[in-house]
Amino acid sequence: MRRSEDPAARDHAVVLGAGIAGLCTAAVLTRHFTRVTLVERDRIKGRRAVGSARRGVPQSPHIHTVLAHAVRQMEQVFPGLTDQCLANGAVSAELGSQSRITYHGHMLPQRSAGIDAIMASRPFLEAELRERALRLTALSLRDGAEVTGLVTDGTRGEAAVRGVGLYPRRGQAGGEVLEADLVVDAMGRGARSGAWMEQMGYRRAPEERTRINVTYASRHFALPPDALGADRAVMIGATASRPRGMVFAAQENGTWVVSLHSYGNDRLPEDGQGFLECAAAIAPPDVMSELRRAEPLDPIAVYRFPCGVRRRYDRLKHFPDGLLAIGDALCSVNPVYGAGISLAAREAVLLGECLAAKGAEPLARRFFASAHDATHAAWWLSKIGDYSLMPNGLSPRLLGSAFRRLMAAAANDPKTASALLRSLSFVDSPLELARPRVLRQMLHQPTPPRPRTKAK
Incomplete structure (x- = not known):
């Protein structure tokens, strides 16, 4: 039995990276x-100010929302987290009824879809x-420490991981x-992980x-949570003829992000x-009225x-004992669809389930198979959404056309809209979108125009 799978040998685990995936994983371990x-x-x-970024998380200033699926997963890791976030200033919202969502020029009806979110x-x-972790x-934090590489033993191609090396921290004489x-x-x-595995002969x-090739530009503004009445977010996606979109969403403690x-x-x-002029070309008048008077x-x-990148560790026949990868290191999709937090939390929960279960297969094989199943839907939903803006290739054209038909159907039918939002938020399986009722709604829509702009 491998060391990491033997309960008697589970003394010390090291998690590299203290982002959301790392924090959830460390807590589970x-x-x-x-x-x-x-x-x-x-x-x-x-704590850092709203909108601030750190080197390891360059996407930090941009829109982040914890949707229902992620909330459920995080509550498994940190019970009571939702109440803690709301008590400290986060905003709660029901995505279907408190968001104005427009996909491919089609505005979805505002109707409750049972999708609660933390804004x-x-x-x-x-x-x-981090405070909860x-x-x-059992958990300790070593921040300000750079990893030099893995500590291994065994022959090339069969080596196992036995630890990590760190750069010296301030005040220390040497490495650790x-x-x-x-x-x-x-x-x-x-x-x-990939480079380290090659060095080990894998x-x-x-x-x-x-x-x-998507670019974000974001800024935070001081506005009360009820700046748009009961609405907590306005989401307007890019289209084939206009390759720009926007999100205007409430954040914690009297702030909103564009x-x-x-x-x-x-x-x-x-x-x-220029930022406001760009927003004005997309946003509805009431949003711009608030933005023009708000303090940046x-x-x-x-x-x-x-x-987007998906690393198929589940396909490897040989993987070093004592090493795993998780979060965006496994699967990173277009951030426009907001799946990253949900995937990170779900993978951490799955890792805990794999460690708790007894099985003959190695831990890595079981975990990567489970993680692949968990990321597969998000990967393909994101990919189909991206295809709807890209004209090249027969399969992308067909899938993109189906996606645009689905958006049109959702705009005209509240039940289809609810099914769409619940699938995109991972509350329900994407297979719900293949039900006969939804397919009939899609077929009744006019043929959507093909994209004319090529994403490069």
Whole structure:
């Protein structure tokens, strides 16, 4: 039996990266290991201002929402988290009835879909999770520490991971080694697991990529939660003829965020006046009325996301004992669809289930198979949504056309709209969208126009 799978040998686990995936994973591991060390290269103790970014999370200033599926998963890891977030200033919303959502030029009817959400900024969410995680007696945080590589033993191609090396911290004379029975790479899209595996004589995981080339520009403003009455968010997606979209959403403690996004070579303005003019070309009048009188709280932040990546660790026949990858290190989809937090929390819960279960197969094989099943729907929903804006290729055209028909059907039928939102939020399986009633609604829609702009 491998060390990380032997309950008697589960002494120390190390999680690399203290983002949302890392925090959830570390908390789960405290139920299975005597000690858990969370390693983060940024200095992260304390709270950060709304809209602030740190080196390890460049997407931090942009729109983040914890939807119903993610709320359920996080409550499994941190019971009472929802009440804690709301008590500290986060905003609650029901996505179907308190959001104005427009996809491909079709506005969905506002009707309850049973999708509760926590509206708050990424720094707020991380601070709440970190505060709860650090209450766990088995968990310790090592921030400001850079990982140099893995500590391994065994022959090339059969080596096992036995810990990590760290750069010296301030005031220390030399490097440091953390021995561990399990190391989890939660360092996001820049995860180094693949390079480390090659150094150990293993092959990298096959990668699937969807080129997106989406750019975000975001800014926070001071406005009360009821600035739009009962509405808590306005979401307007890009279209084939207009490669720009926006989200205007309530955040914690009297703040709102505007996140503009654009596809392809279209570039968003980074000056205040240009930012508002760009928003005015998309947003409804009441949103612009609030924005023009609101006080900006931070500079405009820009973030570029070139492509979605899914690393197929589930396809590898050989994987080093004592190592796992999780979160965006496994599957990273277009952030426009807001799946990242849900996937990170779900994968952490699945890892706990794999550690609790007894099985003959290695932990890595069981976990990666479970994680692939959990990410598969999000990957394909995101991919089909991206295809709806990209004209190249027969399959992308067909899938994109079906997606645009679905948006039109949802705009004309509240039940279809509810089914769509519940699938996109992972409350229900995407297979619900293949039910005869939904398909009939799609077939009754006029043929949507093909995209004319090519996302490069």
